[in-house]
Amino acid sequence: MRSLFIQYPRQIIIAAILFLIAIAVSVFAYQHSWQSPEAIVKINVTNHGVSLPDGFFLYQHLSAEGITVKSITSGSDSLIISFNSVDDSHAAEKVLKEILDSGYRIE
Structure with a gap:
């Protein structure tokens, strides 16, 4: 067999x-x-000739509001801010909309 x-x-x-x-x-x-949803905020420039905001300036404002920033990196025509939690990213969106003018799109 x-x-x-x-x-x-x-x-x-x-x-x-x-x-x-x-x-x-x-x-x-x-x-x-x-996997949890991505905890990032992306800042784009809407008008030509407007430069991206300074990462350290944004870091200072977010830290002053108690929002912990994981990293800030620049991409092509954008600034990407990473956070430890989705709650931090939502809170950061609100703060960034207050300190940045209409020349920027915050996603």
Whole structure:
């Protein structure tokens, strides 16, 4: 009597590949479902000729309001501010809308 592996090697290999794919998809879906929404605020310039605000200036204002800033990075025509929580990012949006004029779009 021959073993099953010798009789049906192609089916076992296909089943193993499908099993590995299913595990990979499950792990990705699990990680994605537990990620919190991004806690960032993006500042864009709406008018040409207007420069981005100074990151340290923004940091000082946000810190004075008790908002903890994780990082401030500049992108192409934008400034991205990261926070530890979504609540901090919502609070920062309110503060930034108060201190920045209409030449900036805050997302």
